[in-house]
Amino acid sequence: MALLQIAEPGQSAAPHQHRLAVGIDLGTTNSLVATVRSGTPEVLTDTAGRALLPSVVRYVPEGVAEVGWEARAVAVQDPHNTIVSVKRFMGRGVADIADAANMPYQFIEAPGMVKLKTAAGELSPVEVSADILRVLRQRAEESMGGELSGAVITVPAYFDDAQRQATKDAARLAGLTVLRLLNEPTAAAIAYGLDNASEGIYCVYDLGGGTFDFSILRLTRGVFEVLATSGDSALGGDDFDRAIYGWLIGILKLATLNAEDTRLLLTEARIAKERLTDVPVTEISCVLSGGTSVSAILSREIFFELTRPMLARTFSPVRRALRDAGLQVEEVDGVVLVGGATRMPHLRVAVTEFFLREPLINLDPDKVVALGAAIQANALAGNRGGDELLLLDVIPLSLGIETMGGLSEKIIPRNSTIPTARAQDFTTFKDGQTAMNFHVVQGERELVSECRSLASFELRGIPAMVAGAARIRVTFQVDADGLLSVSAREQTTGVESHIEVKPSYGLTDAEIASMLTAGVSNADQDKHMRALREAQVEARRLLDATEAAMAEDGHELLSKPEWDAIWIKIYDLAEMLMLGDSNSLEALRQTTETLNTATGVFAARRMDASISRALSGKQIESISV
Amino acid sequence: MLTQNYFELFGLLPRFTIDLSTLEQSFRRLQSELHPDRHASGTDSERRMALQLSTTLNDGYRALRHPASRAQCLIGLAGKEDANAAVSPAFLMGQMEWREAIEEARAAGITDALEALSRRLRHRMSMHEKDLAAALDERGDFEAAAQRVNEFRFYEKLRVEIDDALDQLDN
Numbered sequence: 164m165a166l167l168q169i170a171e172p173g174q175s176a177a178p179h180q181h182r183l184a185v186g187i188d189l190g191t192t193n194s195l196v197a198t199v200r201s202g203t204p205e206v207l208t209d210t211a212g213r214a215l216l217p218s219v220v221r222y223v224p225e226g227v228a229e230v231g232w233e234a235r236a237v238a239v240q241d242p243h244n245t246i247v248s249v250k251r252f253m254g255r256g257v258a259d260i261a262d263a264a265n266m267p268y269q270f271i272e273a274p275g276m277v278k279l280k281t282a283a284g285e286l287s288p289v290e291v292s293a294d295i296l297r298v299l300r301q302r303a304e305e306s307m308g309g310e311l312s313g314a315v316i317t318v319p320a321y322f323d324d325a326q327r328q329a330t331k332d333a334a335r336l337a338g339l340t341v342l343r344l345l346n347e348p349t350a351a352a353i354a355y356g357l358d359n360a361s362e363g364i365y366c367v368y369d370l371g372g373g374t375f376d377f378s379i380l381r382l383t384r385g386v387f388e389v390l391a392t393s394g395d396s397a398l399g400g401d402d403f404d405r406a407i408y409g410w411l412i413g414i415l416k417l418a419t420l421n422a423e424d425t426r427l428l429l430t431e432a433r434i435a436k437e438r439l440t441d442v443p444v445t446e447i448s449c450v451l452s453g454g455t456s457v458s459a460i461l462s463r464e465i466f467f468e469l470t471r472p473m474l475a476r477t478f479s480p481v482r483r484a485l486r487d488a489g490l491q492v493e494e495v496d497g498v499v500l501v502g503g504a505t506r507m508p509h510l511r512v513a514v515t516e517f518f519l520r521e522p523l524i525n526l527d528p529d530k531v532v533a534l535g536a537a538i539q540a541n542a543l544a545g546n547r548g549g550d551e552l553l554l555l556d557v558i559p560l561s562l563g564i565e566t567m568g569g570l571s572e573k574i575i576p577r578n579s580t581i582p583t584a585r586a587q588d589f590t591t592f593k594d595g596q597t598a599m600n601f602h603v604v605q606g607e608r609e610l611v612s613e614c615r616s617l618a619s620f621e622l623r624g625i626p627a628m629v630a631g632a633a634r635i636r637v638t639f640q641v642d643a644d645g646l647l648s649v650s651a652r653e654q655t656t657g658v659e660s661h662i663e664v665k666p667s668y669g670l671t672d673a674e675i676a677s678m679l680t681a682g683v684s685n686a687d688q689d690k691h692m693r694a695l696r697e698a699q700v701e702a703r704r705l706l707d708a709t710e711a712a713m714a715e716d717g718h719e720l721l722s723k724p725e726w727d728a729i730w731i732k733i734y735d736l737a738e739m740l741m742l743g744d745s746n747s748l749e750a751l752r753q754t755t756e757t758l759n760t761a762t763g764v765f766a767a768r769r770m771d772a773s774i775s776r777a778l779s780g781k782q783i784e785s786i787s788v
Numbered sequence: 789m790l791t792q793n794y795f796e797l798f799g800l801l802p803r804f805t806i807d808l809s810t811l812e813q814s815f816r817r818l819q820s821e822l823h824p825d826r827h828a829s830g831t832d833s834e835r836r837m838a839l840q841l842s843t844t845l846n847d848g849y850r851a852l853r854h855p856a857s858r859a860q861c862l863i864g865l866a867g868k869e870d871a872n873a874a875v876s877p878a879f880l881m882g883q884m885e886w887r888e889a890i891e892e893a894r895a896a897g898i899t900d901a902l903e904a905l906s907r908r909l910r911h912r913m914s915m916h917e918k919d920l921a922a923a924l925d926e927r928g929d930f931e932a933a934a935q936r937v938n939e940f941r942f943y944e945k946l947r948v949e950i951d952d953a954l955d956q957l958d959n
Contacts, residue, residue, distance in 0.1 A: 545829035
């Protein structure tokens with residue numbers, strides 16, 4: 164293991180050490196990885212110079228999964244084992260998947276999330292996504308020449324908690340440290356806004372392969388403030404392919420198709436859709452598995468007619484977001500198009516007509532999300548140049564709690580800026596009631612049954628009182644990642660209960676560990692090494708952070724004894740890390756915690772200094788009066 | 789660490805009539821220093837504090853931006869939370885009429901009618917804002933203000949109802 168460098172007090176080893184951080188666009192159709200190099204975001208390519216990695220994974224018995232172009236090329240021959248658009252299944256049950264019958268997969272209903280039956284066994288969408296992420300991670304590490312310190316991974320803004328959690332789990336499984344889950348339209352706005360130094364109200368219309376997202380942002384000198392977001396998590400470019408596919412089945416009078424032919428025609432439909440962007444008419448012709456040749460002529464007119472209803476569907480979330488932001492369409496300063504599907508000519512016409520202005524298309528709609536994610540990753544890693552950017556995002560869906568009669572009481576409404584916290588008081592329903600069950604849900608509907616269930620927990624030990632006498636305060640806290648934690652407290656006695664909301668769809672740590680060690684005989688040993696490695700990373704992180712903070716303003720904010728006390732703890736932890744004893748997991752955790760505690764007062768003074776800094780630059784109204 | 793008086797926090801005088809652009813600027817300046825993203829590579833304690841402080845800023849910003857909650861803050865600062873805020877029976881009758889009009893437009897599926905109601909409501913709310921300014925900034929009449937705040941909340945609910953109806957007709 165590498166020796167840890169310890170700087171003399173006041174001379175931090177590497178205050179501006181550049182950390183390798185990437186942005187990953189884990190798309191329905193294609194995925195990309197990007198990073199910031201010498202101040203400029205750029206997409207990383209594979210050895211053949213290609214930026215896009217098709218989000219396609221093919222599983223073979225007893226072998227390594229194929230990912231990307233190779234897998235996509237054989238999708239038609241091996242449709243059951245070649246998983247296309249896996250993002251549509253993340254955090255979803257079979258019942259959630261529209262059109263499951265038309266897909267060439269064998270779905271298995273599993274608790275929480277659907278599984279897919281392949282030649283390599285039953286796989287969760289999380290595992291399939293992890294295989295895609297692993298390839299991107301490898302590409303980045305080869306290209307950048309070192310281990311990644313972290314990644315920002317983008318998700319559709321309209322993804323709910325289960326889908327976000329599934330994405331985070333996939334990243335962990337692929338060995339990535341997630342710096343932040345970033346909403347795709349927000350990422351696009353960052354790339355676009357910084358590139359063009361824009362100011363004002365901007366909309367991002369993002370039609371991906373499987374999801375539609377729409378966000379409205381206010382851009383002011385490097386601050387990106389999301390005002391409203393909306394979307395449709397079950398509408399995307401794939402649906403336009405399926406519309407062509409349905410039309411083909413109809414005019415060719417094809418009754419039942421096997422999986423190979425379904426995949427073949429879906430692929431031909433996609434190619435035809437893409438060709439119609441450049442030409443008015445295209446021919447679809449192919450040979451089905453039985454040897455029959457089929458062909459059809461598809462014109463733009465027919466295609467537009469077929470897909471008009473889908474296109475129209477995208478504008479209802481657009482109108483909702485404008486209403487939520489309290490804006491009229493005339494107040495919008497620019498519209499950014501994101502996603503390959505926004506190349507369709509009739510879509511551009513429709514967007515232009517709605518917003519009364521031409522959309523902005525000067526950044527590649529396929530790359531803009533990854534570029535924005537890279538910029539945010541660079542900022543979060545603490546690299547130079549990151550401090551001009553500030554992102555204020557919102558939660559896309561309301562968070563609530565079930566009340567009497569199966570109704571949802573909203574605690575945090577959609578489009579609230581995060582981080583945020585809200586509290587609400589509840590009371591008991593029966594005389595002598597000593598426990599209370601809380602059911603946390605997400606969604607806009609009034610009936611709990613029509614919202615997504617996130618978690619349930621119980622507050623016990625409420626003293627027996629008459630109905631309605633107890634006062635139970637339920638507090639929702641959403642952090643900057645959009646992840647929720649809930650606590651409940653009986654006000655008169657202080658009885659408390661707390662839960663980190665881990666959706667029923669999320670994987671437990673044990674499940675992640677077992678996936679990581681699947682097929683390995685000494686699983687326990689592996690688990691221990693993994694825990695140790697995580698503790699080492701954490702200790703290292705804290706050492707870096709403390710040293711940097713001490714160098715920055717330790718002299719100013721600490722007395723000599725305080726300064727010495729912290730340095731003693733720094734040396735303790737550094738020494739323990741250097742020894743690298745694999746039996747010292749518990750001791751390492753404890754020493755890390757000790758340093759953490761020792762820096763509490765220092766951290767508080769640093770925050771106070773930040774506040775004074777923010778306040779000193781400002782004109783105080785009360786002075787000028 | 790941060791004052792819980794939101795007006796002080798954002799460098800504003802405790803008045804109902806505030807300069808929204810000053811509020812926005814102060815908010816952005818404070819978030820630029822305190823947001824968790826600014827402390828992503830800090831110690832655990834620092835990150836925890838950043839989360840708390842940033843939460844306070846977001847909540848304060850939201851409270852002052854909206855007329856009803858801003859007025860409520862002033863009523864709280866004056867220690868007049870107990871002021872009688874009951875709305876009049878006539879007001880409640882008016883609410884019934886609004887509800888019926890919204891329901892009628894929704895049932896008939898007339899988007900234009902809902903849009904018209906929405907405009908009328910916005911106008912009503914801006915009149916109400918003027919009333920609040922007069923009650924709080926000129927007369928210091930906290931009872932009248934508390935009543936207006938309560939009425940404002942009814943209007944807020946109507947606004948949500950109209951938006952939901954529009955959304956429903958749109959899908």
